[in-house]
Structures are given as structure tokens and as C-alpha cells.
Amino acid sequence: MTKTILVIGTFDTKADELAYLIGRIKSQGGQVLAMDVSVLGEARMPVEVSKHDVAGAVGETIEGLIALGEEGEAFARMSAGAALLTRRLHDAGRFDGMIALGGTMGTDLALDCAQALPIGVPKYIVSTVAGSPLIAAERMAADVQFILWAGGLYGLNPLCKSSLSQAAGAVLGAAEAVEPPSFDRPMIGMTSLGSSCLKYMKRLHPELTRRGYDIAVFHTTGMGGMAFERLAADGLFACVMDFSLQELVNMLNGSLVSAGADRLTGAGRSGTPQLVAPGAADILDLAGWQSIPARFQDRPFHEHNRLIKSVGFNAEERRAMARAMADRLATAKGPTHFFLPKGGIEEWDRPGEAAHDPEGLAAFSDEAERAMTGRIGMTALDCHINDAAFCDAVLAKLDEWVAAGLVAPGRGPA
Incomplete structure (x- = not known):
């Protein structure tokens, strides 16, 4: 043709x-x-x-x-x-x-x-x-x-x-x-920074597939979050699992590794049900060639590769990030639930790892529990975001929303 x-x-x-x-x-x-x-x-x-x-x-x-x-x-x-x-x-x-x-x-x-x-x-x-x-x-x-x-x-x-x-x-x-997307089955949009930093997608993907959903996972290094937000705002997803908010904290702190000013708003504008967690929101990612802002010069530093490098946030900055997340979620038109894994939010903040910062995590958790109010549901979890318990809680909430008619049910195996 x-x-x-x-x-x-x-x-x-x-x-x-x-x-x-x-x-x-x-x-x-x-x-x-x-x-x-x-x-x-x-x-x-x-x-x-x-x-x-x-x-x-x-x-x-x-x-x-x-x-x-x-x-x-x-x-x-x-x-x-x-x-x-x-x-x-x-x-x-x-x-x-x-x-x-x-x-x-x-x-x-x-x-x-x-x-x-x-x-x-x-x-x-x-x-x-x-x-x-x-x-x-x-x-x-x-x-x-x-x-x-x-x-x-x-x-x-x-x-x-x-x-x-x-x-x-x-x-x-x-x-x-081209094979244009058919959307024969409801699709869940998920964010992740990668399979080593954030591992939940490895557990969630097969479980969601078994429930009859297609799953699109977006890499939150700027362009991935941009695509995710665009499609979420268009109402493409039956539900979003936005568990990697690294681009939002990047944008708010002057990094070019950003998905734009609309991050964490697309699903809310379209009324799409959203399950949210603060994955990797404890670090600022910068372009490999970008100068480290003056106020971050004394922070722990990691050069991931020639394209990207990272520095850490202090306790007060992490409190500010929690408030920013709450402010954006508060405007959502659809069901919104925030999961707070108090045991850590990315693989390198476990005890003994380079980004382990109990004081900073405690400050973020405290502020999140204060800020996530009103229509924002919240579940505090005594586990790490990469633990099986986190995935179990997410799936339980999804199943609850499906039963309540808030999320379209899956349509059988692919």
C-alpha cells in the first residue's frame, strides 16, 4: 500500500x-x-x-x-x-x-x-x-x-x-x-529509574500481566517522564504507578535532567487513578557535563557514567520535596494514593550503601505524613521500596480500586 x-x-x-x-x-x-x-x-x-x-x-x-x-x-x-x-x-x-x-x-x-x-x-x-x-x-x-x-x-x-x-x-x-497501538487491554503506565536502582517493576510486571493489563514502563531520565506525563494527561492509562519521582526533584533543583514543569500533574489533570511513591527522590541527577550547583558542592557525589552524575539532598531539602509532591497531588481530579516506604526509596540508600541517610529519610517521611492530606490517601510502609512488601501493598490497593469500580479491570492474558 x-x-x-x-x-x-x-x-x-x-x-x-x-x-x-x-x-x-x-x-x-x-x-x-x-x-x-x-x-x-x-x-x-x-x-x-x-x-x-x-x-x-x-x-x-x-x-x-x-x-x-x-x-x-x-x-x-x-x-x-x-x-x-x-x-x-x-x-x-x-x-x-x-x-x-x-x-x-x-x-x-x-x-x-x-x-x-x-x-x-x-x-x-x-x-x-x-x-x-x-x-x-x-x-x-x-x-x-x-x-x-x-x-x-x-x-x-x-x-x-x-x-x-x-x-x-x-x-x-x-x-x-509501524504497528499502531491497539489498546485492546487496559494499560498501566509505570515509572522507574532502572532495574538496579528501583526493582519493583520486576515483581509487579508479571502480576499485572496476570491480571490482564498491558504495562508500559518509562525510564525517568527526562525524556521518559516527558512521554509518561504526556500520555497520562491524554488519559491513555487505566491507572498509573508513578514510583520514580527523580525528574521532579531534578527540575525543582535546577538540573537539566528534567521532564519539564508538569511532572506529577498529567494523571491528576485527566482524572486517571494514580498510585505514587517517592522512588529515587533522595538524589539530584545532573547531566554529566553540567556544573554542580554551588550549594551542592559539599555533598556526596557519584558519577554514574559520562552522561549522568548525582549528588545527595540534605534533610531540609527533602522536606521541601515532600511538600512539593503533596502540592501537586492535591490538585488531582481522580483517585490518588501515596505509598511511603520508610525503609528506603532506592537501592543505594540501604544500610551500608553510599546513599544511606537515615536522618534525611526520616525528615522526608515526617514531612510527607504531614503534607499528604485531604483527598490524598496514604499508606506508610515499614519496608524498602524494593522489598516484596511494597509490591504487595501496591497490588492490594489496585485490586481494591478495581473492585470499587475506580480502575478498569484487566481483560485476560495477552
Whole structure:
């Protein structure tokens, strides 16, 4: 079956590059739906969706946008129109995958278009700033793919063609090969920092599968939490088990290893039932190349690898983290329950391990018990988060919620 790719770009300034990309897609048997998001210039090749269509989708005219006299504001409105049309065109069955080209302006717009599409639709952005810290985690669609546009700022050249030809193959191949999620069984979204630091998923996964659920586990190193929050906010999960809050404490303490400012709010906004625990919230993870903030210079330090390093929190900082968690959970629209493992919250805080800090853990536990009030249910456990007793308590609460009709029951084995 022939697949159609939505190609988004400024067909005035980047017409040569877009024409090359379109040619490579068509040479492999694909079809193209072209969307022009230019403002000042005219498209230098035929397009199916004109810049006037894009502006008109949000009640604007190109002439009105030019009259603003501000490029950034004009392009922000074009972004809104492009995202709206992208979703409409997909809902109408007009394309099977999306690809967009750009520098900072084009990437900004492409991020909105990617977010407008459901998970499972191939989304590729060829960008001169791919992988840059300029791109905030909360701007990214859960399954977006980036390709660095080497030598692509202006004009075609052998480097640029290499990036674009690979991008053409990537998006068309993805559209042909993708198995969109079916969601035949209720899905539980779970977070974890890894299988050595946090081990509960090894016990919970088979038990949840036996109960008839699919389980998606997200790695909480920034991008994983971003995807988790996005999907939780969309109501994709029957229940979430958000047991690794490391990204939240990172964000609140200036680390780039962050899932964005919305961490620990997505399930609450959608009313999704959530089971929460403070896994790995006792350490601050930093990018391997990031300078350690001055106030953490005297803390215990661990270099995990060349990508990530960690320092510890003191007792007062851990109290602040407990309050921050409670504040976010207090706004939840759906059932919310917090598990407090008083024996430890990650593998390296056990007695004899490098992160063992009884005073800090006691301070966190004390503050959590004070702060988790109102609609937030709480269970204090005399065990470690990696102990079987923690998993037993979680499963008991899930079973209770299923029996009460708060969580959809599983639908049999896969």
C-alpha cells in the first residue's frame, strides 16, 4: 500500500531542500502532501496546503501577520494553524506520517504539529537544533523522532542531502512498518529509574500481566517522564504507578535532567487513578557535563557514567520535596494514593550503601505524613521500596480500586 507523508516547511526559503526531500520520498514509492508555512515569501513549488490555508485555520490572514511586524509572533500564529490543520488532515485520513524541516523557527512550529498527532503516527523533525537543550521536554510529543540536519542551514550540499535522504527513508519506512497501538487491554503506565536502582517493576510486571493489563514502563531520565506525563494527561492509562519521582526533584533543583514543569500533574489533570511513591527522590541527577550547583558542592557525589552524575539532598531539602509532591497531588481530579516506604526509596540508600541517610529519610517521611492530606490517601510502609512488601501493598490497593469500580479491570492474558 502506498503511504502518504505530510511534508511541512517554508517553501519560500527552503524550497530546494524540501523539493529534494519530496523527491527522495517519491523515488521510494511514497506520496506527499505538502504544507507551506511561509509568511513573507511565496512557495516556489506547488503545495497542497498553502500558507493562506494555514493562517486561515486560526482566523488570520498572511497580510495581517505581516502587518504585525514581529516575526516571532507571526510564526507562533502560523504554528497554531499548522498544528490544527495537521490534526484535521490526519483525522480525515489524508496522510500516514509527518516530517518537517527547520532551524529554530521551523523546529518550534514542527514541535506543535507533532504534538497534535496521536501516538503511533510517525513524526520526524529534521532540525539544525536536534538534541539541543533549547528544546524543552514538555514541547516534545511522546514518540517524536529527531534527525540532526548537518550543514542544513542554507542551501543544498552533499552533507545536507545525506541528512535529508536518510530522513526520507526513515519517515516512509516508519509509515510502512509501524504497528499502531491497539489498546485492546487496559494499560498501566509505570515509572522507574532502572532495574538496579528501583526493582519493583520486576515483581509487579508479571502480576499485572496476570491480571490482564498491558504495562508500559518509562525510564525517568527526562525524556521518559516527558512521554509518561504526556500520555497520562491524554488519559491513555487505566491507572498509573508513578514510583520514580527523580525528574521532579531534578527540575525543582535546577538540573537539566528534567521532564519539564508538569511532572506529577498529567494523571491528576485527566482524572486517571494514580498510585505514587517517592522512588529515587533522595538524589539530584545532573547531566554529566553540567556544573554542580554551588550549594551542592559539599555533598556526596557519584558519577554514574559520562552522561549522568548525582549528588545527595540534605534533610531540609527533602522536606521541601515532600511538600512539593503533596502540592501537586492535591490538585488531582481522580483517585490518588501515596505509598511511603520508610525503609528506603532506592537501592543505594540501604544500610551500608553510599546513599544511606537515615536522618534525611526520616525528615522526608515526617514531612510527607504531614503534607499528604485531604483527598490524598496514604499508606506508610515499614519496608524498602524494593522489598516484596511494597509490591504487595501496591497490588492490594489496585485490586481494591478495581473492585470499587475506580480502575478498569484487566481483560485476560495477552
